[in-house]
Structure formats: C-alpha cells, structure tokens
Amino acid sequence: MLWQGFLSMTLPMLEGIGPERAVMYLKKLQGELKDKTPAQLWEELHPDIEGAGRNASPDMPEGWRF
Numbered sequence: 001m002l003w004q005g006f007l008s009m010t011l012p013m014l015e016g017i018g019p020e021r022a023v024m025y026l027k028k029l030q031g032e033l034k035d036k037t038p039a040q041l042w043e044e045l046h047p048d049i050e051g052a053g054r055n056a057s058p059d060m061p062e063g064w065r066f
Helices: 002-017 019-035 038-045
Strands: none
Touching: 002 019, 019 038
C-alpha cells in the first residue's frame, strides 16, 4: 500500500520531467537518504517558524469509526 501510494505520487512527476532527469532525481534522492532520514529532509525544506501554530484537527464525533 505505501509503495503504491509512493508510486502514484512520484511517477506522474517523473514522467513530466523526462527519463534522463527522472533518473538524476532518483539518484539524488537515494544519495540524500543515505545521510538523512525523510523527517530530517522534510524539516530542512519546511522549518518550523517561531511563534507559528498549526491548525488542530477537531475531535471525532462520539461513536465514529474509520
């Protein structure tokens, strides 16, 4: 399931940039993941801003299930 989700998100983007660039991007990602976790990469791209809050999600209704 996770692999299918990953492919569903990345394959359209990789197709859009062409086969040569797609290979370069995947090699770059592979290299970056050798040194850092995905969470570390995310934090570098999207650092927390001092004093900024996040929107809290509302409580689920009683008896509600997924």
